[in-house]
Amino acid sequence: MHLIETRDLCYTYPGKVTALNNINFIAPRNSRIAVIGSNGAGKSTLFKHFNGIFKATSGSVLIRGEPITKENIKEIRKFVGIVFQNPDDQIFSPTVEQDVAFGPTNLGLDPETIHHRVHEALRVVGIEHLAHRVPHHLSGGEKKRVAIAGVIAMEPEVLVLDEPNAGLDPRGVADLNSFINSLPKKYGMTVIFSTHDVGLVPEVADYIYVMDKGRIVAQGTTDEIFVQPDMLRSVRLDVPVIPRLLKSLKDSGVDVSMAYTYADAEEALLKAFGKRS
Amino acid sequence: MIEELFQIERDAYKDSPVHRLDARVKIVIAFAAIIALVAVPYSPMIYTVGAVFFLFFALLWCFTGLSPVIYARRALAIIPLWGVIIFFQIFLKNKYYTTYDVIMSLPFGINIYAQSVEFAFILLVKFVVCISFIILLSTTTKMPDMLEGGARMGLPAEFALALGMMIRYLFVFGYMFRKMNETLKTKCFDAFDRKLSYRYRLRQLGFTMGTMFIRSYEQGERVYTSMLCRGYGRESYLFVERKPIKRPEWAFLSLSLAFIIAIPIIVWLGQFSIF
Secondary structure: OOOOEEEEEEEEEOEEEEEEEEEEEEOOOOOOOEEEEOOOOOOOHHHOOOOOOOOOEEEEEEEOOOOOOOOOOOHHHHHHEEEEOOHHHHHOOOOOHHHHHHHHHHHOOOHHHHHHHHHHHHOOOOHHHHOOHHHHHHOOOHHHHHHHHHOOOOOEEEEEOOOOOOOOHOOOOHHHHHHHHHHHHHHHEEEEEEOOOOOOOHOOEEEEEEEEEEEEEEEOOHHHHHOOOHHHHHOOOOHHHHHHHHHHHHHHEEEEEEEOOOHHHHHHHHHHHOOOO | OHHHHHHHHHOOOOHHHOHHHHHHHHHHHHHHHHHHHHOOOOOOOOHHHHHHHHHHHHHHHHOOOOOOHHHHHHHOOOOOHHHHHHHHHHOOOOOOOOOEEEEEEEEEEEEEEHHHOOOOOOOHHHHHHHHHHHHHHHOOOOHHHHHHHHHOOOOOOHHHHHHHEEEHHHHHHHHHHHHHHHHHOOOOOOOOOOOHHHHHHHHHHHHHHHHHHHHHHHEEEEEEEHHHHHHOOOOOOOOOOOOOOHHHHHHHHHHHHHHHHHHHHHHHHHHOOOO
């Protein structure tokens, strides 16, 4: 049984605009899944089906093997937490603490538990010192962390992040990447995120879905996806810089093995140039 | 106006003994002063009560460390609202007097009455002192603190949640408006530039306002979606942690309340007047 599964999911916006077309998506436990695609590919629309914000026009969405119904919707929204692209859409309370407390409050928890969860969530994302600040005094990166803390405080098993790196500075991106990587290891969570920044994907994803015009056009591991440059270009994406550089070196006769992450590429290059056995 | 909003916030974030007081203490004092003043009968005794209350307000203002100019600017900003109401009282008869003496006759049968002028002055005193306490409250209390104070004092959960969101998005739209203004300036648009046609300027301002409206509508949709994602429902409320009022705050509140209640009673019983 998968945590999230969609079967032939189709969704049409009012005005007969087809947003999703026969999507078959699986999210197993303890995994890191990237959904990549250009703007308008349908990534955000797909995510909104994972916790019942959108209802499928046809096909089905199964959460832990069960369809989403009115009866289990609250439980499902606790189970699948979504962090939206723009934190200003998600932070709607006057202080950070109150905003992070919004989800636990809706779960009907008592004040002591709410307090504990809020401060634990703020600690996990490293912003405990911001608890009493007002959101408009925060930087973009801090707001993003507040938005994530607000979802984490509900203790979801699946965390869905829509374009998590949008608007972050390089340090913010690096911090967020290590945070995403820590979630499955430390807390056993499944992380699903969307991006069109392909360079980020090998660092934080085990499995990739490529979307274009509401369809899944390819899926597989990093190795399987990034060896298809033509397919990626056809959907207005590209192969990340590291594998592209290694392939170019390989084509020029350098005996270097393929790598996708920075650490693997460093290792491969050192080996190729005789600096490591 | 938007810049005023940010200025009020900057003032509220300053530090002083009055700023540090629990929001509940300030809310109770402000509302007690307003209720006490409103309860004073429409008679010249209000001048004495008003003067003593204003001195009390002035004393508190001194402790805020803020310039009196800030107070004057805020009070003047509200003049168009209450000034007009007070001004027109001098032409009208009201239920508080039985006889009216005309002190000036104007065309079209309009008269200015001595009693109406007195009534207008009484209203002026009530308005000025009430508004002064509101300005003191808003200038020394952060908006979230004010909301939390209200919620702790029993403000209904629905109101607290809605007000909380209003506070949050007041600033989001404040920043949005500021950015749009900067964009207009970058493109050399000035709404008061007489070289540009009146119609053109009006149309551009209309576009700006329309864009703000559409963006606020879209923002509302997105916020509602994200609220649903976090389990928003009929039972949702704003989480406010318990916070006891400290002993010195209790003492200050008790003394202030005793003072606010005692002054009108003393003036009324003793027919005491400093004017």
